[in-house]
Amino acid sequence: MTFWAGLVCLASVVAAAQNPGYQPDTSWRASEVATARQNPLASRPEAAAGGRKLFAKNCAECHGKNGSGMEKKHSANFHLPVVQEQSDGTLFWKITNGNANRGMPSFSKLPELQRWQLVLYIRQLREPE
Amino acid sequence: MFKACFLLLASAFLLSGTAFGQESPFFVTYTHHMEEPGNLEIETSTTSGIPRSGQRSYTAPYMEMEYGVTAQWTSEFYLEGQSSPGDSSVFTGWRFENRYKPLSREHWINPVLYLEYESVNEASRIQKEVEGGGPDLTSRNALLTPEHAHEVETKLILSSDYHDWNISENFIATKNFSESEGVEFGYSFGVARPLARLASCAECRFCRENFIAGIEMYGGLGSTLGFGVHDTAHYVAPVISWAVSDNSTLRFSPSWGLTHESNPVLIRFGYSYEFQGVGTRISKLFGRKP
Numbered sequence: 001m002t003f004w005a006g007l008v009c010l011a012s013v014v015a016a017a018q019n020p021g022y023q024p025d026t027s028w029r030a031s032e033v034a035t036a037r038q039n040p041l042a043s044r045p046e047a048a049a050g051g052r053k054l055f056a057k058n059c060a061e062c063h064g065k066n067g068s069g070m071e072k073k074h075s076a077n078f079h080l081p082v083v084q085e086q087s088d089g090t091l092f093w094k095i096t097n098g099n100a101n102r103g104m105p106s107f108s109k110l111p112e113l114q115r116w117q118l119v120l121y122i123r124q125l126r127e128p129e
Numbered sequence: 130m131f132k133a134c135f136l137l138l139a140s141a142f143l144l145s146g147t148a149f150g151q152e153s154p155f156f157v158t159y160t161h162h163m164e165e166p167g168n169l170e171i172e173t174s175t176t177s178g179i180p181r182s183g184q185r186s187y188t189a190p191y192m193e194m195e196y197g198v199t200a201q202w203t204s205e206f207y208l209e210g211q212s213s214p215g216d217s218s219v220f221t222g223w224r225f226e227n228r229y230k231p232l233s234r235e236h237w238i239n240p241v242l243y244l245e246y247e248s249v250n251e252a253s254r255i256q257k258e259v260e261g262g263g264p265d266l267t268s269r270n271a272l273l274t275p276e277h278a279h280e281v282e283t284k285l286i287l288s289s290d291y292h293d294w295n296i297s298e299n300f301i302a303t304k305n306f307s308e309s310e311g312v313e314f315g316y317s318f319g320v321a322r323p324l325a326r327l328a329s330c331a332e333c334r335f336c337r338e339n340f341i342a343g344i345e346m347y348g349g350l351g352s353t354l355g356f357g358v359h360d361t362a363h364y365v366a367p368v369i370s371w372a373v374s375d376n377s378t379l380r381f382s383p384s385w386g387l388t389h390e391s392n393p394v395l396i397r398f399g400y401s402y403e404f405q406g407v408g409t410r411i412s413k414l415f416g417r418k419p
Contacts, residue, residue, distance in 0.1 A: 100199065105165045108162070108235050
């Protein structure tokens with residue numbers, strides 16, 4: 001009985017920490033030039049490991065350790081197609097500029113390549129089809 | 130009451146997470162990078178002045194608490210003191226400042242507006258900025274502490290990130306409401322760059338990605354009673370910061386005085402620790418619904 005109660009409790013905590021119904025802010029749009037930018041690390045998938053480290057340090061507080069987002073913070077769930085369909089350039093632009101309306105800070109203080117490493121890592125969060 | 134407040138704040142800190150402590154290495158120059166919303170950074174720093182003939186040596190410690198109110202607004206509160214060998218140790222006052230970034234996106238030049246109220250006395254030596262002719266470095270604390278200054282300080286901060294370089298310029302105007310000395314002016318600018326562009330795969334503390342190095346220059350520009358660099362203090366200072374852990378940063382800067390009104394050398398040390406999500410935790414303690 002205690003085991004099942006614990007399991008239900010754990011499941012509800014995990015569910016609360018996710019944001020399956022995430023809807024992107026439609027006014028938060030990158031320019032065409034920014035959208036078209038290619039990831040200079042695309043041919044170096046091993047750099048995603050550094051991106052994972054940066055994600056844990058800079059992003060996990062709001063987006064969750066596994067990138068599922070948080071409903072209470074309206075933060076993006078990186079597993080969803082609505083995020084993964086965005087280009088590398090768009091994700092890079094969003095990390096760089098932040099979205100003050102939704103409380104996301106700019107991460108332009110990180111070196112450019114580290115922001116691209118974050119994009120590489122976010123790609124790894126894509127849900128298997 | 131005090132105990133309750135202390136317990137409340139202590140619980141908020143204990144419940145808080147930690148944040149990546151890659152902070153600007155500058156001691157004087159501000160960049161456009163704001164504190165992340167809800168994060169609280171506590172920093173202790175010292176400014177030590179090595180005197181030239183006729184000046185007094187001193188160490189001026191200060192503590193600052195920086196809080197990210199929103200993604201575009203950061204507030205800071207300072208407490209400061211000063212100790213001179215052979216003289217005395219004194220509390221020199223407090224400061225409260227706010228920085229607001231009017232543009233929400235990144236641009237070639239990012240302006241930030243800065244407004245500060247200072248309630249300090251003339252023994253203040255932390256030199257978070259140098260304006261007018263610089264501080265009085267020759268008189269004893271007993272003469273300086275009764276001279277109280279209520280100052281309002283404004284800054285226009287212009288900052289750019291070009292590739293991995295940060296280039297920042299600050300223009301300072303200060304009005305002391307306790308004395309009729311006009312409006313005093315000052316400047317500072319700095320450039321800095323991380324020593325590594327890529328993050329390594331493994332956790333490491335001594336690797337280059339944890340260091341940012343640069344140089345800053347700052348000084349006074351006189352006042353409305355006499356604008357210019359005549360009889361003013363100016364310094365040039367290499368700066369370096371080291372992210373000691375995910376949430377703490379050490380900073381060091383030796384500054385060289387360029388004029389007779391400056392100390393020949395200023396040594397600055399700083400240690401900062403960042404608490405993440407403090408605002409959210411405190412709101413929760415007061416019963417705010419998510």
